[in-house]
Amino acid sequence: MDALGALTGNLLSPIVLAFALGMLATLLRSPIGFPEELYRALSIYLLLAIGLKGGVELRHASLAQLWAPALATVLLGLITPVSAYGILRRLGRFDRINAAAIAAHYGSVSAVTFIAAQSFGRSLGVPEEGFMPTLVALLEVPAIVVALLLVRMRTPGAASWSEALHEVLTGPSVFLLLGGVGVGYLAGPERFAAVAPFFVSGFQGALVLFLLELGMVAARRLRDLRRVGPFLIGFGVLVPMLHGALGVLLGSWAGLSVGGSAVLGAMVASASYIAAPAAVRIALPEANPTYYLTASLGITFPFNLTLGIPLYFWLAHLIGG
Amino acid sequence: MDALGALTGNLLSPIVLAFALGMLATLLRSPIGFPEELYRALSIYLLLAIGLKGGVELRHASLAQLWAPALATVLLGLITPVSAYGILRRLGRFDRINAAAIAAHYGSVSAVTFIAAQSFGRSLGVPEEGFMPTLVALLEVPAIVVALLLVRMRTPGAASWSEALHEVLTGPSVFLLLGGVGVGYLAGPERFAAVAPFFVSGFQGALVLFLLELGMVAARRLRDLRRVGPFLIGFGVLVPMLHGALGVLLGSWAGLSVGGSAVLGAMVASASYIAAPAAVRIALPEANPTYYLTASLGITFPFNLTLGIPLYFWLAHLIGG
Amino acid sequence: MDALGALTGNLLSPIVLAFALGMLATLLRSPIGFPEELYRALSIYLLLAIGLKGGVELRHASLAQLWAPALATVLLGLITPVSAYGILRRLGRFDRINAAAIAAHYGSVSAVTFIAAQSFGRSLGVPEEGFMPTLVALLEVPAIVVALLLVRMRTPGAASWSEALHEVLTGPSVFLLLGGVGVGYLAGPERFAAVAPFFVSGFQGALVLFLLELGMVAARRLRDLRRVGPFLIGFGVLVPMLHGALGVLLGSWAGLSVGGSAVLGAMVASASYIAAPAAVRIALPEANPTYYLTASLGITFPFNLTLGIPLYFWLAHLIGG
Amino acid sequence: MVSAVELKLLTIVAERVLEERLIRDLRSLGARGYTKTEVTGEGSRGVRASEWEGKNVKIEAIVSPEVADRMFERLAEAYFPHFAVIAYVIPVHVVRGDKYI
């Protein structure tokens, strides 16, 4: 694999460029007026689309293929919040609550990073397994539960714990992903064909629009970089690399293809910024959102999108290629 | 025709599954946050798209083919509100005003049911005539007028009658359908080709998104099932079957194909929940919206979508096949 | 070239018909409820799409081909506000401020008119050069600066001049056009292929929806026709013809193809109704918006869309064909 | 200090289907302008026709006390019996208030 070529290819992909354009818009204070409703509409569309495609392809997967990657995913969902928490407490000297809040984000997964990794793999001709969207849903929940437990063991009585759980489980990303998987699985490839032009052909282009807006949002987070301090900035780059390597490794052990383990690596490396913030805001209101939002959206997401994803593919190639 | 196979095929179609997923979202209180603007955008798109396609195909229809189905449609638009009204008054013991309000809904037509029937027919390889969208617009108005007249003959002076009529005639569904038909007819197939990818290829997928939201809305109506009583629940299932059979029959007499008379049956069986509620709210404010909305959206629409449509196709097949 | 056939062809194109349907909706007071967010979403999509396509094609253009048309465009952006201003002051007896405000609009460019001209040319088989979107961005800014200078030379101290400039330069149309060009250029044709179904195939259809809404907006402006007086109505038809002829001529001299000079003519003939109104409202708040909005949106845009564009193509054909 | 006139801020929250009619009534009873917001809400009454469209409208108008009173009466007689409507009045100080009377 030509690592440098792949990296350039990624940096010049329309979705990465659109993200950069969005950042530029915020920096120039360009009043593009991207409607929030369009942003929400696009996330519903993207989540449902990957769910549907994943569901259709899930039919080709046997339980024998599925169980090991699923187990690896759940394991990663249990380990990574703990490793993130440990690093934040020991090395970063964060208090218990903020450490748990950030750990919840880094243990969970960003659906958009998953999509970007998927697109990158396909552009390289290294596709991932069709059942991966199911794994995204599996990876999303446990870390948030673990992270909240880490605080709860010492701080009893947070009344809204169950609310936070309900929030994650029924939140848009888990619900639409799993719902899409269910619909796609039941409908099957033939009946899916009629809706494919909308959900498959339009997908990459819709992603460009979405990343344009996400770039604007991420750039707004950059303004807080100074307030989060150098430790969190380093954390936001190094921990994804650590988690990503772990994901690639376990994925490869679990029998995933090169594309599959690279995408799993990207998933594990990513930090949630939809499900986790909502749940954490409810369960740990004392935590400072500046920390977890700036780290996940301002540092880790751009890092993964540009450098991380090619890196995880390169690793997967080394290990499994 | 394999009735059972067709039924299963319908229940497993992406649009029916999406509707069910939407209902599930409401039952689980999942905060998907479907923007209302997306819902309105999708309805404009869907109505315009069926109008456009209908208009392009209307060019192939001669007046000789058209007049009999058109006449049948208008007749059905005059008869069905009266039959619904009679049943509600005699058997259901509804007062004059609520009976008329419900009758207006069951005499008029739901464009989404039409679209679903159309999709079902095509998936079976039994397409309907290309001029059907024109008939949808024709069927939408008379019933509402007749139903309001039924009350008005006894209750003079409702000041806002003309407003209600203006509401139906210029309301989004009649206007966009007929407008689309006009544009499609004038543009013709060649000039339409450039916009076809947007309006034709994307159609089924957009319908999936739309039905996801409609499922959420319909499930909210289910909460009122207890308040409307068993009579109206039975009414919401049996009257569509009665009207549907009538529609299939008259359609078949008027010379429509099997697909055409089945789709006409579904149209006649359906109850309006866009044009009629708005008009009735204005002209008959004393009527209780819980009755007419719950019946049309909570009972009849899901019934037609799942069981009704295959039934009307089966009937049409028996009669005309 | 069959001028009459081309004219009919244009009048029967789906986008012109959709514009007419939108006007009809306003005249009939039809409550279609087109969400403003959809309108904004469509403009972002359209601007980005033409930018992207232009950027991809810009790769094929050499600087040698580019410099003359670019120079012609900038020249036209400097000349046309002055000519418009002169006509308004001398013949129309407008005061300095309103003359400058209107001149800013007629010197700048309407992106939708550009798109419509482009579509028309392609339907005729007379495509324009691929780098034209860059010229649209070039044409947008100078006229507004010149027009504001025309007032400023006599009226010192308007504090918000720099704000107005920032508004134009970072406004959605310039930013998204140029941003799209940049992304398309860097990504190149291969990487663009993945997003092409979304941005290319869907384009014409999205334009239909957009013009439906624009028709509604333009029809609302028609109500003010009486208030702007006969001079401005004549101005709104004749000045575009003058500027359009100038554009075609200079474009042809600069070496553009028939399609290219016709499209440049349409661009120069068009009056801005996005960038200019916002900038003028800030820099010249004393100017009466009724004048410039009604002229550009109520008169010139419909004129160009229906008659102007075929006219500029006919002219370009005469000169260069 | 800038002169500020004391007037009434009349607020009406109603199902969307009434929007046009309420604005027509307001104008005919003497209001010189209004501001409209799309809102949602729940109240004592059950469903309404516009419910599945998801929104109500809130109409706010700066008016003289007389106009507020007249509109209150109109609401009570024409809208309250059958429609989901709520209305209230707040005294406000308005800059250049004379143009609203």
Added chain:
Amino acid sequence: MVSAVELKLLTIVAERVLEERLIRDLRSLGARGYTKTEVTGEGSRGVRASEWEGKNVKIEAIVSPEVADRMFERLAEAYFPHFAVIAYVIPVHVVRGDKYI
């Protein structure tokens, strides 16, 4: 003239994540209805979880003075320490105000 009861208009602006909870609290403390508007804003506190979603909610409820007081207390104890919330009360005259008490 139409009878108008004097009541309180309680307004709460809060980050969106609190919406459901605030409405539940309002209902449980005695409010009979509310009107909700999507808003944006800036205040003294920094970021909030919902910030990147871009919106806050404004909840307005016509309530009796006692309900307003109870809700003020609830806000002070359960929300002010950790959330971005602001709340204020205005006396209003409400048509048919008796149905809101």
Added chain:
Amino acid sequence: MVSAVELKLLTIVAERVLEERLIRDLRSLGARGYTKTEVTGEGSRGVRASEWEGKNVKIEAIVSPEVADRMFERLAEAYFPHFAVIAYVIPVHVVRGDKYI
């Protein structure tokens, strides 16, 4: 009872093009926050540049009486002559009102 400070609720409805400038002015004159709503409306003046965009903005700020007065003056001198703007003030009781002064 929770302490509630009496302050002013300043409301400005203006064409959208003014949004940024109004907020900048508010901040510079001493407001510590604001809440913004997208609204539409009609008034005495005719068209405005933003009309075809369809919306105005409503900016609400809890401020001290002095800040309200200063902003009234700014509005009267810088905005009223040429722009579609309306502004009014209402006295309100604010929970933890001291943070807004």
